[in-house]
Amino acid sequence: MHADATIDEPAVATIDPAMEMTGIGKRFPGVLALENVGLTLEPGKVHALMGENGAGKSTLIKILAGVYQKDAGAIRIGGVETDLRSPRDALRQGIKVVFQEIALISEFTVAENIFIEEYPVNGVGSISWKTIRRDAAALFERIGFNVDPAAKVGDLPVSQQQMVEIARALAHEARIVVMDEPTSSLTPNEVALLFGVIRRLASLGIAVVYVSHKLDEIFEIADTVTVLRDGRRISTKPVGEHTHDSLIQDMIGRRIENLFPRSRGVARDDVVVKVEGLSTDSKLKDVSFEARAGEVLGFFGLMGAGRTELAKAIVGYDPIKTGRITIAGQPLSPHNTRTGVSLGIGLLSEDRKTEGLMLELPVLQNASLASLEQFARAGFVDEKREKSAVQAFVDRFRIKTPGLGQQIKNLSGGNQQKVLLARWLMRGLKVIVVDEPTRGIDVGAKSEIFALIDQLAAQGLAVIMMTSEMPELLGLSDRIAVMAEGRITATMSRDDATQEKILNAAIA
Amino acid sequence: MPQSLSLSAAAGPKRPSEWLRALFRRNEIALLLSLVALIVFFSLASDSFLTTRNITNVLGQASLAMVAGIGVGVLVISGEIDVSIGSLAGAVGIPLVVIMNMTGSLELGIAGALLLALCVGVVNGFLAAYIGINSLIVTLGSMFVIRGAVYLYTGQKAIPDDLMLESFYQIGNGRLFGAISYPALVAIVLLSAFIYLMRHRPFGRKLYAVGGNPEVARLAGYDVKRVKFIAFVICSLLAGISGILLSSRLGSAVHVAGLGFEFQVVAAVVLGGVSLAGGIGSLFGVALGVLILSFLANGLGMLNIATEWQLVTTGLIIIAAVAFDELKRRAK
CATH class of the missing domain: 3.40.50.300 (P-loop containing nucleotide triphosphate hydrolases)
Structure with missing residues (x-):
């Protein structure tokens, strides 16, 4: 149940396949994120998922993690059709996901974060902090990660936080472990450790999904590669049938x-x-x-x-x-x-949603935000001038929107980005x-x-x-x-x- | 490069030696010192402050705020807030006294009072956690609704305890073995129970997780809405208990009972180091916050400082304390 049990024994007997997704579709406002995508995971194999940003990898993983719900298709786990309606459902099915964004409680210690999915408790239902400390230390030692279990997560550098996340996925029984770009902030030594852990997981019969766009890593660790592009599956092949060039060709097209x-x-x-x-x-x-x-x-x-x-x-x-x-x-x-x-000088932030857009407001106000003085007459915004200035940018940048009054959250990412560019350029x-x-x-x-x-x-x-x-x-x-x-x-x-x-x- | 970090943790339960060190790093020690300084100061400044009678009196008043403060503390840690607790604490006196007058049973009266509290908690929690309305708005609304309903029902008059039940008098004013007052006892028992809950039960940790980062909590498989909903119910039930004790002390159901109580309690919770953003703070801190504000109000009264200046002083102290906290956090 706890750390001791996980890495040393197989979590499930070898049933094939561990998980099968067929015909998965997912639509967001303005974007078709996934269309008829299939993915089959075999126990004990490392399955790489590749594609450029926006290819649909993250969406597919989030469906597997229960974060998003599929609009179409079917998921079978161990042969049984399953609906993953929430992260809790996914965890119950033994699907552990290491997300790219750190998903830890920064006020908690490392050890506690490892066990937040399921606290070990004693006979009367109190949390056994001793077990948590001991098992966390044992887990780190076994997988060779050098992180202090008593440290507060918020005090750690990102690379160590990422190791904590990886370790958490291994703390309980798992049938499928998904890693979304786990090496993005790890050092080469840490990457080597991680690969050791992945091989061990595979040898225990766990199906591993490995998302990355680092080609060398894929050739080193994966058995099978599925490439997504523009929300569709382009290919699924044993890694041995791929070359660097053929993978890039599939990804970029x-x-x-x-x-x-x-x-x-x-x-x-x-x-x-x-x-x-x-x-x-x-x-x-x-x-x-x-x-x-x-x-x-x-x-x-x-x-x-x-x-x-x-x-x-x-x-x-x-x-x-x-x-x-x-x-x-x-x-x-x-x-x-x-x-x-x-x-x-102006900034187009990497974080469009929180530092760029006012999601609930229309295109018009999002675009004119930085230049309201230009349209002002006696302290009031002259809406006619504002509209004609924004319309000029909509035409020039070919921003696809039903109108200036459309809420910006309904636009696709690309068009949102154009509106933000317009905001700055309007300003001169x-x-x-x-x-x-x-x-x-x-x-x-x-x-x-x-x-x-x-x-x-x-x-x-x-x-x-x-x-x-x-x-x-x-x-x-x-x-x-x-x-x-x-x-x-x-x-x-x-x-x-x-x-x-x-x-x-x-x-x- | 990987290097071993020997950061001794600043949060979360741990070995006793580290626990003490962690305590120092947090607000509790500063709060405790402030409380002691406050008591020393008023003892020197006023002869009547450090008397058994006065201290018991303060602790009795503090108990009511403490009981409600535990509930608000739990809720704020989960990332929500409730400002309807003052109205609720006043309102529970009505079913309590009315049922008592009808049946002659204190137990049935208490059951009725708690049932009302439960209903309010369920409605607040449902609207805020499940429908997703901002909890300040929801509970501001219920604050007015409950108070208005109380005025309508009572015709703006107090409802007296007709039977003059001894047991009803005792719960708010009596003492166990003549030493510790029942409200203080209730406060201490609840405080201990909830400190244990928050530190050592999975549910308590979930409250912290949900308040600290709801998205992460959801990914860890928590039912975030349910956790918050339960926090609302806990908060209302404790406000109800506080209201039962209040009603006993007043000897009746008073239509204006608990007016402004919610802000005293929220102020104590914030002073006690609980972040309004959620996920940070402790109930021990809340208890200290309550005691500081209670002793401050009492001590200033003892020094014959006008009520107007008491209000100004209290307000300044709360702002200063939270500003200090914020600056300390930023310095880190």
Whole structure:
């Protein structure tokens, strides 16, 4: 029941298959996330799930975890058709999911977090804290993770939190273990440990689903690979039948070049953004760079490298400790977004839903938010001018919406992103910082966002782009800066850049 | 690189030695010191403060706020709030006294009072947890509805305890072995039981988890709505118990009983270090918050400080305490 029982004995006898999903469909407002997708998991096998962002991997996993409910199709577990109506249902079926976003209670200790799904209790129903401490320590020791069970989770770095999440999936009996990009913030040593654990799980007859877009990991750990693209299943094959190229071909389905239209010429010489010796309490250490009018400066880094922190610091959103930021020759002082916006720098946040959109409000108000003064007459917003200005952007960016009055939550991710871009451009910016501009946007809409970014640079804006996606970085940037642990570890021009160079600098 | 971290935990139950250290790091010690300082100060400043009679009196009053405060504490930790408890504490006196007058039975009266509390908790909990209406709005509404209903029923007059039952008098005013008052006893028993619940029962930990991060709690298989619903019911039942004791002390069902009580209790809960955002705080802290506010009100009265200034002082202290807490959290 507790840690002792899990890794040492098989959780289930070998029934095949462990789980079978057929014809799964899922629709969100404006997006068909999954269409007729099948997935069969065999006990004791590691099944990799691959695809670009927006391909439908996360949606499929969330259906398996009971977080989302399928609109169509069937799920059979151990041969029995099952409805997974809530995470609790999924847990009862022995489906353990390690989510990409940390799903731990930060006020609780590590040990308690391991057991929150099912607290061990004594005869009178009191929680046995002794068992929790002992079993957590034993579990960590057995899988070789070096985390203090008594530490408060909120005090730990992200990589350790991720190990706690992985460990939690193993604390109770499991039939299926799903890992959604578990290595995104782990070090190579930790990844090696994780792979040891996965092999052990498989040897015990547990079906493992491994989601990643790191090809090397897939070839190392997976038995079978299913590739999704645009919400459809493209292929399911033994990993041995794949090459790097064939996997990429399945994932992308078209040549990379087509994704990145390029209309702009050479960047101009005038430096619009100058950052010198920037440090923050949170993360950044001595960051310096320049960005010129008409160029896209791409920042790459692994999770936790400090990209988002940098984005938020240079627009005045997050406080800085030391350093100087100059926008078009003027210092960003006082350091706040009000000054930032008046100097002409704006941020397209990575977190559209909480830091960008007002979900319940219509397209109109979302777009005009930053420029209300422009439409004001004697202190009142002139709605006619506001509407015509927003309509101009809707036409120019080809934003698909039934009308300006449509609530923005009903638009697709790509169109939401365009509205946010419009918000800043209406304001007349010199610099736009875009943080993960295509996160959660389906592939078709991605190339439209890329085209927009390219146009912006062509019109003379300096674009600073934070991304964790290699193709995006290489396809769109004029220059590339790589970050690791809050520092810039390398800067290179587009022509000199290679994936290897970039990754080496990112891991450093 | 992986490195072993020897962070001694700041939260969650653990070994006794660490428990003590954790206590220091949290608010409880600061609160305890403030309480002691307050008592010392008033003892020096006023001769009549540190007398058995006065201290018993304060503790008796504090008991009522403590009982209700436990319930509000539990609910706020789960991420919700209830401001209808003052109206409810006043309202339960009506079924209590009316049924007693009809049947001559204190037990039936108490049963009626608790039934009313249960109904209010179920309605509040259903609207807030299951329908998803903001709990401040829901309970603000029920605060007015209950008070209005009380005025309608009583015609804005108190309903006296016609039978003058001794047992009814005793529950609010009597003492066990002549030493400890029954309300204090009820408060201590409930406090101990709920501290145990919050620290050592899975349900108590679920309350923290649901308040700390509802999404994570859902992923861990918790029925978040149900947990919150139960917290509402607990809160109303404890407010009901508090109201029964209050009614006994008043010797009748008084239509204005419990006016403003909800804000005293919420203030004590917040002063005790419970975060209104949910997931953080302890019932021990709540108890200290209640005691501090009770001794403060009593002591200021003893010093003949005008009620107006008592209000101003109390308000400033609450804001200062929470501001201090926030700054401390930010410094971390």
